[in-house]
Amino acid sequence: xxxxxxxxxxxxxxxxxxxxxxxxxxxxxxxxxxxxxxxxxxxxxxxxxxxxxxxxxxxxxxxxxxxxxxxxxxxxxxxxxxxxxxxxxxxxxxxxxxxxxxxxxxxxxxxxxxxxxxxxxxxxxxxxxxxxxxxxxxxxxxxxxxxxxxxxxxxxxxxxxxxxxxxxxxxxxxxxxxxxxxxxxxxxxxxxxxxxxxxxxxxxxxxxxxxxxxxxxxxxxxxxxxxxxxxxxxxxxxxxxxxxxxxxxxxxxxxxxxxxxxxxxxxxxxxxxxxxxxxxxxxxxxxxxxxxxxxxxxxxxxxxxxxxxxxxxxxxxxxxxxxxxxxxxxxxxxxxxxxxxxxxxxxxxxxxxxxxxxxxxxxxxxxxxxxxxxxxxxxxxxxxxxxxxxxxxxxxxxxxxxxxxxxxxxxxxxxxxxxxxxxxxxxxxxxxxxxxxxxxxxxx
Amino acid sequence: xxxxxxxxxxxxxxxxxxxxxxxxxxxxxxxxxxxxxxxxxxxxxxxxxxxxxxxxxxxxxxxxxxxxxxxxxxxxxxxxxxxxxxxxxxxxxxxxxxxxxxxxxxxxxxxxxxxxxxxxxxxxxxxxxxxxxxxxxxxxxxxxxxxxxxxxxxxxxxxxxxxxxxxxxxxxxxxxxxxxxxxxxxxxxxxxxxxxxxxxxxxxxxxxxxxxxxxxxxxxxxxxxxxxxxxxxxxxxxxxxxxxxxxxxxxxxxxxxxxxxxxxxxxxxxxxxxxxxxxxxxxxxxxxxxxxxxxxxxxxxxxxxxxxxxxxxxxxxxxxxxxxxxxxxxxxxxxxxxxxxxxxxxxxxxxxxxxxxxxxxxxxxxxxxxxxxxxxxxxxxxxxxxxxxxxxxxxxxxxxxxxxxxxxxxxxxxxxxxxxxxxxxxxxxxxxxxxxxxxxxxxx
Numbered sequence: 001x002x003x004x005x006x007x008x009x010x011x012x013x014x015x016x017x018x019x020x021x022x023x024x025x026x027x028x029x030x031x032x033x034x035x036x037x038x039x040x041x042x043x044x045x046x047x048x049x050x051x052x053x054x055x056x057x058x059x060x061x062x063x064x065x066x067x068x069x070x071x072x073x074x075x076x077x078x079x080x081x082x083x084x085x086x087x088x089x090x091x092x093x094x095x096x097x098x099x100x101x102x103x104x105x106x107x108x109x110x111x112x113x114x115x116x117x118x119x120x121x122x123x124x125x126x127x128x129x130x131x132x133x134x135x136x137x138x139x140x141x142x143x144x145x146x147x148x149x150x151x152x153x154x155x156x157x158x159x160x161x162x163x164x165x166x167x168x169x170x171x172x173x174x175x176x177x178x179x180x181x182x183x184x185x186x187x188x189x190x191x192x193x194x195x196x197x198x199x200x201x202x203x204x205x206x207x208x209x210x211x212x213x214x215x216x217x218x219x220x221x222x223x224x225x226x227x228x229x230x231x232x233x234x235x236x237x238x239x240x241x242x243x244x245x246x247x248x249x250x251x252x253x254x255x256x257x258x259x260x261x262x263x264x265x266x267x268x269x270x271x272x273x274x275x276x277x278x279x280x281x282x283x284x285x286x287x288x289x290x291x292x293x294x295x296x297x298x299x300x301x302x303x304x305x306x307x308x309x310x311x312x313x314x315x316x317x318x319x320x321x322x323x324x325x326x327x328x329x330x331x332x333x334x335x336x337x338x339x340x341x342x343x344x345x346x347x348x349x350x351x352x353x354x355x356x357x358x359x360x361x362x363x364x365x366x367x368x369x370x371x372x373x374x375x376x377x378x379x380x381x382x383x384x385x386x387x388x389x390x391x392x393x394x395x396x397x398x399x400x401x402x403x404x405x406x407x408x409x410x411x412x413x414x415x416x417x418x419x420x421x422x423x424x425x426x427x428x429x430x431x432x433x434x435x436x437x438x439x440x441x442x443x444x
Numbered sequence: 445x446x447x448x449x450x451x452x453x454x455x456x457x458x459x460x461x462x463x464x465x466x467x468x469x470x471x472x473x474x475x476x477x478x479x480x481x482x483x484x485x486x487x488x489x490x491x492x493x494x495x496x497x498x499x500x501x502x503x504x505x506x507x508x509x510x511x512x513x514x515x516x517x518x519x520x521x522x523x524x525x526x527x528x529x530x531x532x533x534x535x536x537x538x539x540x541x542x543x544x545x546x547x548x549x550x551x552x553x554x555x556x557x558x559x560x561x562x563x564x565x566x567x568x569x570x571x572x573x574x575x576x577x578x579x580x581x582x583x584x585x586x587x588x589x590x591x592x593x594x595x596x597x598x599x600x601x602x603x604x605x606x607x608x609x610x611x612x613x614x615x616x617x618x619x620x621x622x623x624x625x626x627x628x629x630x631x632x633x634x635x636x637x638x639x640x641x642x643x644x645x646x647x648x649x650x651x652x653x654x655x656x657x658x659x660x661x662x663x664x665x666x667x668x669x670x671x672x673x674x675x676x677x678x679x680x681x682x683x684x685x686x687x688x689x690x691x692x693x694x695x696x697x698x699x700x701x702x703x704x705x706x707x708x709x710x711x712x713x714x715x716x717x718x719x720x721x722x723x724x725x726x727x728x729x730x731x732x733x734x735x736x737x738x739x740x741x742x743x744x745x746x747x748x749x750x751x752x753x754x755x756x757x758x759x760x761x762x763x764x765x766x767x768x769x770x771x772x773x774x775x776x777x778x779x780x781x782x783x784x785x786x787x788x789x790x791x792x793x794x795x796x797x798x799x800x801x802x803x804x805x806x807x808x809x810x811x812x813x814x815x816x817x818x819x820x821x822x823x824x825x826x827x828x829x830x831x832x833x834x835x836x837x838x839x840x841x842x843x844x845x846x847x848x849x850x851x852x853x854x855x856x857x858x859x860x861x862x863x864x865x866x867x868x869x870x871x872x873x874x875x876x877x878x879x880x881x882x883x884x885x886x887x888x
Contacts, residue, residue: 061505061618062687164615164694171611172626174505182616182690243506246626250608250700250879256693435694 022386025217026400029224031233032205036390036400037220038212040383046213047384048120049109050128051391053208054201056181057103057174057242057324063193065181068101069145070194074108075099076137078130083137086123093119103175104324105395111384114214118223125227128202138191146187149180157258161267161437168252168433169269172243173325203234208394212387245271245326252433257440264438265314265334266341266348271431274323277402283321284409285421286329290319291368292360292418293352294331298367300360301333304351311339311347324396329425341436352426359419372410466830469661470844473668475677476649480834480844481664482656484827490657491828492564493553494572495835497652498645500625501547501618501686501768507637509625512545513589514638514646518552519543520581522574527581530567537563547619548768549839555828558658562667569671572646582635590631593624601702605711605881612696612877613713616687617769647678652838656831689715689770696877701884708882709758709778710785710792715875718767721846727765728853729865730773734763735812736804736862737796738775742811744804745777748795755783755791768840773869785880796870803863816854 023039056067077083090097095112110120153159163178170176181189209228211220248271275283294301294317305312314334320327331352335344379385393403467483500511521527534541539556554564597603607622614620625633653672655664692715719727738745738761749756758778764771775796779788823829837847 061616062685064616064687160693163690164692167615167690168612168694168696171608172505172508172621177616184688184690241506243508244628246607246611246628248608249604249702250612250698252612253697253699254694255697258693 022404024390024400024404025220027221029204029229031229031231033224033228033231034208034394035220035224036208036210036387036394037215037217038210038383038386038390039215039217040212040386041214044114044214045111045383046114046117046120046211046215047109047111047387048117048124049107049210049212049387049391050124051105051107051208051210051395052201053105053206053240053395054197055102055104055106055395056177056179058201058240059174059177059197062185063189063197064177065145065149065179065186066189066193066197067106068180069142069186069189070197071099071101071106071108072141072145073133073137073194073198074127074131076141077132078126079132080126080130081123086127089119089123095120101179103179105392107391107395109384109387117211117215117220118227121223121227125231128204128207128228129231131198131202133191133194135191138189138194142186142189145180145189146183149183149186153178153180154183157256157261157437160258161256161435164254164256165267165269165433165435168254168435169271169328171246171248173245174242175323175325200234200236200238203237204228204231205233206237208391210387210391212383240324242325248431251429254433254435256435256437258437259439261437261439263334264341264436265332266345266434266436268331268345268348268432268434269328270330270425270428271326272319272329272425274325274327275321275396275398275402275406277398280321280398280402280406280409281413281417282421284406284413285417286319286425287321287410288365288368288413289418289422289425290317290329291371292364293317293355293422300355301331301348301351304354305333305344305347309347310336311344312336315348322392322396322398341438345434356419356423356426359415362415365413365415365418369411372407466848468834468844468848469664471665473648473673475673475675477668477672477675478652478838479664479668480652480654480831480838481659481661482654482827482830482834483659483661484656484830485658488558488658489555489827490558490561490564490655490659491553491555491831492561492568493551493654493656493831493835494568495549495551495652495654495839496645497549497650497684497839498641499546499548499550499839500621500623502645502684503618503621503641506629507633507641508621509589509593509623509630510633510637510641511550512624513586513630513633514641515543515545515550515552516585516589517577517581517638517642518571518575520585521576522570523576524570524574525567530571533563533567539564545623547623549836551835551839553828553831561655561659561664562671565667565671569675572648572651572672573675575642575646577635577638579635582633582638586630586633589624589633590627593627593630597622597624598627601700601705601881604702605700605879608698608700609711609713609877609879612698612879613715613772615690615692617689618686619767619769644678644680644682647681648672648675649677650681652835654831654835656827684768686769692875695873698877698879700879700881702881703883705881705883707778708785708880709776710789710878710880712775712789712792712876712878713772714774714869714872715770716763716773716869718769718771719765719840719842719846719850721842724765724842724846724850724853725857725861726865728850728857729861730763730869731765731854732809732812732857733862733866733869734761734773735815736808737761737799744799745775745792745795748798749777749788749791753791754780755788756780759792766836766840766842785882789878800863800867800870803859806859809857809859809862813855816851 025037028034059066075086087097090110093112093116095110097110099108167176209224273282293299301315305315312333313336316332318330333344333348469481472478503510519530531541534554537556537560539554541554543552611620653668716730717726737743745759749759756777757780760776762774777788777792
């Protein structure tokens with residue numbers, strides 16, 4: 001329960017269902033809460049998600065991890081619910097529930113039989129404003145998140161490496177701070193820190209309700225008005241503006257050594273534009289570029305580095321286009337035994353240079369688009385994935401129209417668009433961080 | 445007027461007068477304002493300084509430069525003074541005035557004939573709380589600070605390089621953001637931003653009055669009570685805690701290219717401890733280390749790199765020990781013509797390695813201490829420098845006792861202390877950033 005999304009660095013887009021066909025109804029309550037209803041009557045189940053437009057990148061300085069900490073604390077009690085009663089009630093009703101935190105959002109969801117939706121709304125709306133926390137809750141749950149960090153980050157050299165790379169990538173923006181928090185700040189997180197974040201961001205005018213499944217939009221509206229509509233808006237909700245990046249003027253390199261590293265590899269990240277509302281074309285081209293260069297066995301990096309020259313045992317490209325602010329485009333190469341990181345990097349750079357010169361074929365683009373379309377079928381089978389897609393898009397600066405337009409925008413990307421995006425991206429050495437992770441020192 | 449202190453990166457300690465002999469009187473007003481009086485009756489002049497325990501590192505995210513911007517705006521009018529009248533009045537009374545902003549403080553001072561002290565206090569206490577600003581002031585003065593940035597930073601490749609290096613050095617702490625501000629944030633600084641900073645930090649309980657010169661402590665106390673003592677404390681003054689650095693786990697390198705660079709060079713910075721109250725010994729050893737390694741023509745880097753191997757045309761080491769939070773220790777090498785940056789760096793690393801092995805002589809330490817003592821004579825001649833020393837120390841976490849104890853602490857540093865500090869420092873590759881600045885791309 002309560003998973004933590006590892007976020008920007010290894011999150012990339014593959015599935016792109018044709019949302020334009022979704023049976024989606026949207027409306028807003030008088031208090032400013034947005035509601036999205038996705039009808040799917042194939043099975044008598046419903047998914048309720050509440051998404052807050054607040055994630056780790058909305059935290060104040062010095063309290064990193066408080067967004068995720070609060071996500072844990074929301075499973076404590078309210079004025080009418082005992083600690084733990086929320087999830088126990090969901091389970092007793094045959095459902096499952098979970099929550100997750102990322103840079104740009106915190107989300108809570110339950111999947112239950114459709115006739116239990118009212119109970120879910122009653123409970124979820126209750127903890128939006130009636131959370132009861134005491135010092136004891138802080139002490140016990142803080143130990144839990146610190147242990148979570150130990151397991152996910154401290155015991156994982158790659159995760160520590162990604163944190164250092166992220167901090168080097170972002171000179172000013174809060175995306176350089178890990179979602180789970182810096183260890184030295186987590187240990188000092190207090191009741192006041194949690195309540196300050198809760199009282200600032202947990203309010204209907206900062207939330208999106210997504211209900212997907214065997215429901216009727218009119219019925220959802222009635223229930224939403226009954227349970228969420230009575231909660232007053234927070235008149236002091238701050239404008240959602242974060243400190244943006246300055247011009248990045250110097251290429252950076254980092255060298256992370258950890259005796260636990262079994263397999264050295266290199267990763268390069270470039271600062272890259274994200275999907276903006278009404279302006280997703282560049283991000284669509286970068287999405288296709290990541291697939292052309294580095295997704296799967298037929299990608300260009302794979303063909304050149306694994307099959308032709310056998311320099312690498314793995315290579316990949318990832319682009320996380322869904323992001324409120326500037327995101328990254330990442331390249332990874334794991335060299336073959338006896339190949340140094342320097343040689344692997346040189347080979348990677350040669351592949352990129354060759355790609356910029358030679359381009360790629362229309363056939364390759366068509367093949368990738370076929371894969372993209374195929375992934376829609378899978379995505380539409382899963383009502384949770386659909387709900388998730390809307391929640392993520394809406395909390396990261398997009399509209400329902402943007403989300404629905406995305407498959408068509410991807411479909412219209414041309415070879416020239418991809419090459420133009422590639423030339424822009426790879427010309428920006430100053431926006432890049434190249435990281436080596438090794439078990440011991442390498443010659444630089 | 446209104447100089448901007450370039451701050452951490454090129455600020456280092458040389459002069460170390462024996463403050464224990466200073467005729468210093470300290471007291472606090474009932475509203476929490478601290479007062480330091482330094483008597484010096486050799487000339488009928490007085491220096492008044494007001495130091496705020498607030499600098500650029502106390503700014504909120506997204507408004508970098510607002511501390512320095514407000515420093516400019518303090519020369520606008522109050523309820524009883526016209527814009528510009530402050531400095532005009534000082535000048536008409538035969539005095540001079542100025543102000544400066546750094547990471548940890550903002551300070552205002554006037555130097556006038558001793559009988560004008562009351563007038564200075566009247567004006568300085570007035571603008572502590574009665575500043576009158578309008579949108580027009582913001583527009584005109586914002587252009588001034590943007591132009592100041594253009595001149596000092598944008599037109600100076602070394603300054604741009606230092607900004608990028610500072611941002612790479614600090615992963616979490618606000619010292620990674622330039623004092624003058626990121627250009628893209630400066631252009632949006634607003635009246636609200638300036639007033640928010642002013643109302644938060646400009647208050648007697650966040651200020652230190654330093655009066656140095658031909659004055660009597662009793663008279664200063666009477667005047668201070670009359671003018672500053674009547675201003676209420678700010679009950680909402682925030683605790684002075686900033687986001688601290690996480691463990692730095694990966695050595696970093698940056699490559700800054702700028703066609704305007706006439707002479708390439710390299711700079712390496714290490715995160716290093718600063719002078720802490722009651723705990724200045726480590727900082728004293730690092731202060732001496734910087735002098736041993738890199739200050740002046742007889743330093744070890746100089747001897748080895750300029751005279752022996754002729755690899756460099758300049759080398760230096762700098763340590764900025766006065767800092768509220770973690771500071772840096774910096775090495776710089778400017779290679780001779782035909783020597784690459786890589787070779788120069790290798791030569792620098794060899795000198796450091798040799799130094800760690802061989803140490804240095806007691807004679808060298810004695811010579812440095814003689815220089816340190818000699819610099820006292822010069823420093824004590826200048827009443828402004830004395831006032832400055834107390835203001836800087838008191839706003840950066842030290843007490844009057846710490847400031848007065850510093851020369852003795854420096855005096856007691858041994859060769860072993862310096863070598864222990866050097867071993868600690870240079871073992872921390874993961875705390876370091878090595879930067880190359882060139883006119884064009886270098887092989888990495």
